[in-house]
Amino acid sequence: METRNNAIIELRGGTIGSVNDQSSAEESFQNKTLRPILKFQNDLFIEVFTNYAVKQKGVFFTLSPEKKMAYIENTIQRDIKLRNSLKGMVIGLFTTDEYVEYIKNSSNLNKRMMNMLIERFKSQVLLFEVAS
Template identity: 45%
Template sequence: MRDTALLALRPQITSDATTTSLAETFQNQTLRPILKLQNDLLLSLFRHYLTKRKQLGPDARFAKMSAAEQEAYIDHTIRTDLKFRNLLVGTVIGQFTTNEWAVFLADESELTRRLGNMLTQRIQSQKEALITS
């Protein structure tokens, strides 16, 4: 019952049917829809991270960075702050069905790597929303 409810919540995303690997199929059929569903929460988590580290607010260092510096900061944060990265990954994994969890575990390191890259790209592509909201 939980699995059916989770699947019903996800937005439909069309993807190229010429996927070559199980990891790519999982990325397109599971990770992308979950990231889209959780987008506002993921941005809110990153915004909170910035505020907590005094990067947003009265002395908004993040807002004063160039676009390239902001992207580098986002990439560095997600790659190196393991506690925060695990929070973001857990936000996505919490939306998995039982079967998706089993698939994820079968290729955990590759799928975690892909998920980290997707999280980074998603937040980088919306960096303006981090400052304005």
């Protein structure tokens, strides 16, 4: 098990953002665990969302940039299947200790995770193109 934990931490990289004694447990988890995973999985997230948009009749690709932002937010907040898939892509890269920490406060951490993903998608909205 220790080999898996070490490999995961090495693979996804270290803390992104500051963590200090004044940081809340959620903020520490966000910067030590969630941010590195979201960065590491970014290309996969882009592909997953692009595929989702194509399967939804491609409406997303015809929208103005402002409406694309709203679509992203709406979709991630309302489509439980997509949400759970994205969440699983993050949780799958937790170490066992991180998972134990996560389940103590999963509701708040899920909100943070999804909000960070929404912001990540919005900031990269130009990367979403119809798959050829």
